[in-house]
Amino acid sequence: MTLGMNNSKISVNKVTKLGKVSCGRNVILKNETERFIEKIKIDDVLGCWVWLGGTHGSSATHNYGEFRTDEGKTATAHIWAYKRFIGPIPAGLYCCHRCDNPLCANPYHLFLGTQKENIADAAEKGRLSGWEKRNGTAKLNPDKVKLMRRLWKNGFSLDTIKRKFFVDTKTAWSVVSGKTWKHVS
Numbered sequence: 001m002t003l004g005m006n007n008s009k010i011s012v013n014k015v016t017k018l019g020k021v022s023c024g025r026n027v028i029l030k031n032e033t034e035r036f037i038e039k040i041k042i043d044d045v046l047g048c049w050v051w052l053g054g055t056h057g058s059s060a061t062h063n064y065g066e067f068r069t070d071e072g073k074t075a076t077a078h079i080w081a082y083k084r085f086i087g088p089i090p091a092g093l094y095c096c097h098r099c100d101n102p103l104c105a106n107p108y109h110l111f112l113g114t115q116k117e118n119i120a121d122a123a124e125k126g127r128l129s130g131w132e133k134r135n136g137t138a139k140l141n142p143d144k145v146k147l148m149r150r151l152w153k154n155g156f157s158l159d160t161i162k163r164k165f166f167v168d169t170k171t172a173w174s175v176v177s178g179k180t181w182k183h184v185s
């Protein structure tokens with residue numbers, strides 16, 4: 001797996017811990033970055049690092065990956081990735097997704113913004129979708145349907161999908177759940 005980065009701070013092959021498993025054999029435990037990388041799947045179309053591990057959050061739009069660090073702390077996956085691969089996050093700034101996928105931990109899909117910018121960004125996307133809807137571009141086709149299902153499978157929220165495809169919640173749900181467009185697989 002190539003992650004497209006060359007950062008001397010990352011030494012994936014470094015073994016940091018030696019542990020024991022219940023069957024009695026000595027095993028070499030993987031370091032933090034290796035464990036992290038095993039929990040992501042890179043979407044070859046979107047480039048998102050889709051988090052496959054545990055999550056936490058109050059709703060689909062705020063459902064974030066949860067990563068246990070070597071220190072035993074619980075970190076939010078995309079924030080951990082930003083700090084590890086890009087750098088520290090100054091106080092008062094938020095780690096926001098350019099790709100709108102809360103489960104994406106690709107540090108290059110993230111940007112730092114204030115709470116205000118984060119809300120403005122979301123509002124902007126919402127407004128655009130409204131404009132597009134009024135201008136009648138909400139028609140779906142098999143390609144769009146396939147992509148919508150792919151996004152859904154890869155952790156994108158219904159809210160994001162409906163905004164990306166300029167449809168309402170009901171339509172988006174019917175598509176991703178397979179109630180409509182049954183002939184498209």
Ligand SMILES: [Zn+2]
Nearest residue numbers: 048099104109
């Ligand atoms: Zn992404």
